[in-house]
Amino acid sequence: xxxxxxxxxxxxxxxxxxxxxxxxxxxxxxxxxxxxxxxxxxxxxxxxxxxxxxxxxxxxxxxxxxxxxxxxxxxxxxxxxxxxxxxxxxxxxxxxxxxxxxxxxxxxxxxxxxxxxxxxxxxxxxxxxxxxxxxxxxxxxxxxxxxxxxxxxxxxxxxxxxxxxxxxxxxxxxxxxxxxxxxxxxxxxxxxxxxxxxxxxxxxxxxxxxxxxxxxxxxxxxxxxxxxx
Numbered sequence: 001x002x003x004x005x006x007x008x009x010x011x012x013x014x015x016x017x018x019x020x021x022x023x024x025x026x027x028x029x030x031x032x033x034x035x036x037x038x039x040x041x042x043x044x045x046x047x048x049x050x051x052x053x054x055x056x057x058x059x060x061x062x063x064x065x066x067x068x069x070x071x072x073x074x075x076x077x078x079x080x081x082x083x084x085x086x087x088x089x090x091x092x093x094x095x096x097x098x099x100x101x102x103x104x105x106x107x108x109x110x111x112x113x114x115x116x117x118x119x120x121x122x123x124x125x126x127x128x129x130x131x132x133x134x135x136x137x138x139x140x141x142x143x144x145x146x147x148x149x150x151x152x153x154x155x156x157x158x159x160x161x162x163x164x165x166x167x168x169x170x171x172x173x174x175x176x177x178x179x180x181x182x183x184x185x186x187x188x189x190x191x192x193x194x195x196x197x198x199x200x201x202x203x204x205x206x207x208x209x210x211x212x213x214x215x216x217x218x219x220x221x222x223x224x225x226x227x228x229x
Contacts, residue, residue, distance in 0.1 A: 032106045034068045034114050040099040048095050049122055050088035060089035060122040066097060070104045070111040080117060086170035093120045 040048075053060060066077040077097040082090040105114035138146070 034105045038101040048092040062093035
């Protein structure tokens with residue numbers, strides 16, 4: 001009787017071992033990472049560039065973390081890191097998240113939501129140097145007209161603290177920046193060259209296409225564990 005029970009016990013152990021082996025050989029699920037299908041345009045990034053940072057020529061970088069839904073839209077986005085802080089780059093990056101679309105992650109062919117993390121860089125467009133005129137010498141009348149145009153444009157420039165766009169600037173920095181601008185204006189006497197440089201800075205927040213090179217259609221969004229490109 002004892003021998004029969006022992007044989008049954010051995011058979012049960014063998015069956016359990018076989019089931020365990022079969023389970024261990026089960027095929028792992030096939031997971032396909034999400035991919036971008038459309039991303040914000042350079043114009044959108046330029047429009048989102050924080051105004052004060054653009055005027056001051058300050059660049060920034062933000063890293064976002066979102067959930068890509070099965071519909072391909074980004075949801076529940078948050079700022080992981082922002083540099084420099086307090087200038088509005090984080091808010092600007094979040095405003096761009098609505099313009100991303102992607103092909104969702106799939107698990108065994110079934111769409112599933114997935115966490116994605118990626119950087120957005122805010123860079124100023126390079127300013128091309130002004131080359132000296134190499135053509136024929138303008139006649140005195142043409143030079144006179146050019147001087148009048150420059151003089152009128154210079155007079156139309158708004159100066160003073162109220163001329164500085166403070167959009168995106170942290171609330172606790174606004175007053176100190178206003179005081180700083182007023183002090184600089186007093187020291188320079190409303191220097192025309194400085195005003196012209198400020199006017200140029202306002203026209204230069206448009207980004208280059210390379211800023212979104214990491215997110216071209218068909219590219220997988222870098223994950224939280226991946227290095228930024």
